[in-house]
Amino acid sequence: MCSRDVLLKLFPYLSPLLIEEIERQPDRVVFRTRVRATAGVCRCGESSARVHGRYIRRLRDVATGGLGVVIELGVRRFRCENTRCPAVTFAEQIAGLTTPHSRYTPLLRRVLTHIGLALAGRAGVRVAAAVGISVGRDTLLRMVRAVPEPDASEVEVLGVDDFAFRKGRHYGTLLIDMATHRPFHLYDGREGEDLADWLRGHPEVKVICRDRSSGYAEGARVGAPQAQQVADRYHLWANLGQAVEKSVNAHRSRLAEPAPDEAAESLEVEPAVVHSPDELKIVTRLREQHGAAHELWEQGMSKAAIGRKLGLHQATIRKLVSARSADDVVAKSLQRVHIVDPYVGHLHRRWNEGVRNATQLYREIQQLGYPGGELAVQRHLRRYRTGRGHAPAVGPKPPSVRDATAWIMTNPEHLRDEDADKLHRLRERDAELDRLTGHVRKFATMMTGLHGDRLEDWIADAEQDTLAPLASFARNLRRDLDAVRNGLTLPLQLWRR
Incomplete structure (x- = not known):
């Protein structure tokens, strides 16, 4: 066995204890100890040397060398001599080693709490076992729940977005501190009135970055009229993508490339029977x-x-x-x-x-x-x-609506050469899809370059076009024009991609 000096370097919180025995077991090391002090201190501050009784307390500590560590501590229970103290008896506590009613040392509790925060239940149990600590998943989760919530500091730039408890049925609202990009509060529901109630209690909010929900827009206007509203760029781009997909779907029949010989492959005339x-x-x-x-x-x-x-x-x-x-x-x-x-x-x-x-x-x-x-x-x-029987002559399969939408919405510099070539041929065949691609790329330039001053010109061009879904998207932007312009001007974004 190693000397006491070496042990104290490894376990400095054992210094107040008298180590009576060290036992090596197959899966753990057991330290049998007792306290050196002659008196204990009650929580009222009075010391006492009157021993009421003794018992053995077993504490688990962090593993060493892949082996678990158990400290068997002989604890004395003292009688408090302060007649005004509500505690008749008290057990002695060792600073840095024991806390009331705990089976873990503070060091092991901190380690398990970090594991639980990082990995939660089952995964945390597996990682803990790999380093020699046996613990149950429920214990890990209780330690996570016991972590005190951080103090809510004042938030000047607030992010607001919804999330699903159960998609399509039950939603909640998530509030984000845009300075740290960390969620700091959530509540059930996504109605504007709930947001307005919360904002009335936080007059320090100066900027609200939100999604395109009309409920959040109204709640922010009523609850924080002093705050500047900003439409989140991610949600703007997602809304544009929906309009593009609807436009492409309306031109679905034009996605296929024309056959080499239209006369020979006329689709209205029944092809000759070819026996397989x-x-x-x-x-x-x-x-x-x-x-x-x-x-x-x-x-x-x-x-x-x-x-x-x-x-x-x-x-x-x-x-x-x-x-x-x-x-x-x-x-x-x-x-x-x-x-x-x-x-x-x-x-x-x-x-x-x-x-x-x-x-x-x-x-x-x-x-x-x-x-x-x-x-x-x-x-x-x-x-x-x-290809059996009298199947028609089939050329390359036309691109799906989703594929064509992805080509239009992707940065041209990030498109594969094959996809860029397909998009180029598609734009040559269909003038409306060519104009649609041009509108999307102008909007992308405006969004990435933060050129909010170009927004009204873009809306006017889109409204005059014959692409109905895109024109509808542009008209919808007018209803939230100030927030959209701010979103295309200020460097704020709810979710970082």
């Missing part, structure tokens, strides 16, 4: 069955006997025997009209426009009078997906 390998096998089988059925019929066998011998239904045998040649059987089989056939032209056209969802196409031809079910449409579209 599977259809050729059917033809071969019909010919073989026709030959076998006629051979047995000429031998004098009945149609029922022929059916039993060939494993075919009697109705099929009647068709085979009645047909003068195998070509008649094949022709009748290939001339059967499918229930989807009258609507193939519409399916071809929509398929090449990029609509590949069977349920959507089924609903479209239903409106045109299609009497069948969705399963038949799915089977027909399976030919298109695999």
